[in-house]
Amino acid sequence: MNQLQQEVDKRRTFAIISHPDAGKTTLTEKLLLYGGAIHLAGAVKARASQRHVTSDWMELEQQRGISITSTVLQFNYQNFCLNLLDTPGHKDFSEDTYRTLAAADNAVMLEDAGKGLEPQTRKLFEVCRMRSLPIFTFMNKLDRPTRDPLELLDEIEQELGLTPYAMNWPIGTGDRFRGVYDRQSGTIHLFNRVKHGQQAAEVEIMLPDDPRLADLIEPDLYEQMLEEIDVLDSIGAEWDQAALHSGKMTPVFFGSAMNNFGVELFLKSFLQYALKPTNHDSTAGNVAPTDQDFSGFVFKLQANMDPRHRDRIAFVRVCSGKFEKDMTVTHVRSGKNVRLSHAQKLFAQGREALDEAYAGDVIGLNNPGVFTIGDTICTGKKLQFAGIPQFSPEMFAYLRNPNPSKFKQFRKGVSELQEEGAIQIMYSSNEAVRDPILGAVGQLQFEVVQHRLQSEYGVDSRLESLPYSVARWVEGGWEAIEDAGRLFNTMTVKDMLNRPVLLFKNSWNLDQIRSDHPDLKLSASAPVLT
Numbered sequence: 001m002n003q004l005q006q007e008v009d010k011r012r013t014f015a016i017i018s019h020p021d022a023g024k025t026t027l028t029e030k031l032l033l034y035g036g037a038i039h040l041a042g043a044v045k046a047r048a049s050q051r052h053v054t055s056d057w058m059e060l061e062q063q064r065g066i067s068i069t070s071t072v073l074q075f076n077y078q079n080f081c082l083n084l085l086d087t088p089g090h091k092d093f094s095e096d097t098y099r100t101l102a103a104a105d106n107a108v109m110l111e112d113a114g115k116g117l118e119p120q121t122r123k124l125f126e127v128c129r130m131r132s133l134p135i136f137t138f139m140n141k142l143d144r145p146t147r148d149p150l151e152l153l154d155e156i157e158q159e160l161g162l163t164p165y166a167m168n169w170p171i172g173t174g175d176r177f178r179g180v181y182d183r184q185s186g187t188i189h190l191f192n193r194v195k196h197g198q199q200a201a202e203v204e205i206m207l208p209d210d211p212r213l214a215d216l217i218e219p220d221l222y223e224q225m226l227e228e229i230d231v232l233d234s235i236g237a238e239w240d241q242a243a244l245h246s247g248k249m250t251p252v253f254f255g256s257a258m259n260n261f262g263v264e265l266f267l268k269s270f271l272q273y274a275l276k277p278t279n280h281d282s283t284a285g286n287v288a289p290t291d292q293d294f295s296g297f298v299f300k301l302q303a304n305m306d307p308r309h310r311d312r313i314a315f316v317r318v319c320s321g322k323f324e325k326d327m328t329v330t331h332v333r334s335g336k337n338v339r340l341s342h343a344q345k346l347f348a349q350g351r352e353a354l355d356e357a358y359a360g361d362v363i364g365l366n367n368p369g370v371f372t373i374g375d376t377i378c379t380g381k382k383l384q385f386a387g388i389p390q391f392s393p394e395m396f397a398y399l400r401n402p403n404p405s406k407f408k409q410f411r412k413g414v415s416e417l418q419e420e421g422a423i424q425i426m427y428s429s430n431e432a433v434r435d436p437i438l439g440a441v442g443q444l445q446f447e448v449v450q451h452r453l454q455s456e457y458g459v460d461s462r463l464e465s466l467p468y469s470v471a472r473w474v475e476g477g478w479e480a481i482e483d484a485g486r487l488f489n490t491m492t493v494k495d496m497l498n499r500p501v502l503l504f505k506n507s508w509n510l511d512q513i514r515s516d517h518p519d520l521k522l523s524a525s526a527p528v529l530t
């Protein structure tokens with residue numbers, strides 16, 4: 001087997017989707033703990049709170065105690081190399097998460113078992129569904145009172161249309177959580193609570209007929225477990241790896257990230273079944289991860305992570321070949337050759353120089369002004385990967401510049417923040433109105449833009465809210481809008497590429513327009529450029 005094939009076979013790239021507070025930070029820490037990347041779980045958080053302020057932008061993160069920036073965590077477990085694409089926890093930055101999911105090959109859906117599906121998880125699930133990503137489900141916080149596990153599975157099936165397959169099954173919950181029954185090996189894993197879950201949990205593995213179990217599990221819990229397993233075996237779906245890989249079935253694991261319960265079982269199974277880097281569609285056909293030519297695409301830009309350099313880092317997902325330090329690639333959009341001399345690995349807030357990378361990895365390129373989201377870079381034959389979709393914002397506001405003398409800086413700031421993808425920018429279709437319209441997923445996104453305009457470009461700004469909450473791109477362009485005639489209760493705007501977008505007050509208005517104008521084709525995401 002050649003070296004490229006070996007490297008690709010080792011890699012698993014994934015992102016975690018969850019609602020804030022479900023335990024994403026905790027699970028991430030525990031995965032790193034098992035990967036040996038940190039010795040004492042808690043280090044990621046501790047380091048984050050101790051780290052000195054590295055930019056104004058991070059100052060905002062600190063003031064609010066939220067995480068806006070995202071990173072890529074690479075760690076090894078056994079013979080595997082895992083790339084965890086970490087995303088901001090706050091829902092107002094979910095657009096960032098949408099883009100990151102475009103670079104992931106698998107997703108882990110993390111639920112708080114006391115709550116089940118929550119709004120942010122549902123939204124992110126929809127993005128995974130668009131890409132048919134394999135989804136692994138981790139039911140967390142089993143050490144606390146939970147909802148009925150069978151009901152949790154049913155909810156996934158009924159509400160997401162995803163067939164759940166319980167990989168393991170909890171024995172008791174809350175104070176009486178004793179461990180899980182692993183359906184694949186037919187063994188019971190009993191857990192001992194370790195102090196704050198700082199070390200890997202000691203696990204005792206037994207067969208269900210082990211006589212010692214009588215002393216370790218209360219008889220009623222044992223009986224209940226047997227009954228539930230029986231139900232799963234008789235009415236549950238059969239395990240189907242192909243259905244997982246096409247995004248139709250989700251293996252479900254139960255555990256408690258905080259106590260390390262079930263984390264390693266999950267990790268092992270994940271490595272066994274997760275998709276390794278696969279082919280990517282491009283203008284030159286399918287690109288295989290083992291192709292000799294290097295290729296990748298930019299899925300995220302993050303500016304001014306380090307204020308001393310006013311840098312802008314482009315996050316590139318490698319799709320094929322081998323990245324080598326100092327290599328020269330074609331930047332397909334401009335047709336120019338670019339030398340990749342300062343590539344970085346992006347670990348938490350730290351950075352490390354990077355010498356080589358393979359399909360599935362993410363590299364950080366520091367190259368101001370060259371890259372925008374969706375750009376392809378490659379060696380050999382020129383090709384372009386499908387772009388990254390833009391999704392409908394949910395809040396809109398005019399951004400006014402109160403200081404005409406600062407017009408230039410204002411324009412530069414707005415255009416750079418737009419390029420970076422910090423916010424969506426649209427303009428009124430009425431040429432006389434020149435102020436940009438910001439489209440955001442949440443209020444904080446507006447605040448970050450205003451804060452950064454002030455601190456990075458030295459300009460003040462004023463926001464003027466607009467009463468809209470839904471955007472739809474119009475297929476067929478301006479002609480289609482004209483043909484449709486008068487569209488009540490909507491505002492027509494154009495995006496940065498001059499494509500028409502309709503803003504609606506609410507989904508009721510949207511439905512109304514749809515029924516009044518059946519010929520008008522509206523889309524919740526912008527057409528992808530190729």
Ligand code: G4P
Nearest residue numbers: 020021022023024025026089140141143144256257258259
């Ligand atoms: P997030 O990144 O998804 O927002 O969640 P995070 O990991 O920060 O976890 C949210 C809260 O849930 C934390 O409590 C965390 O300790 C707790 N948690 C995570 N996993 C488990 C679990 O398996 N069982 C229980 N009982 N709790 C869990 P906190 O009080 O907000 O923070 P902290 O003081 O514990 O750090």
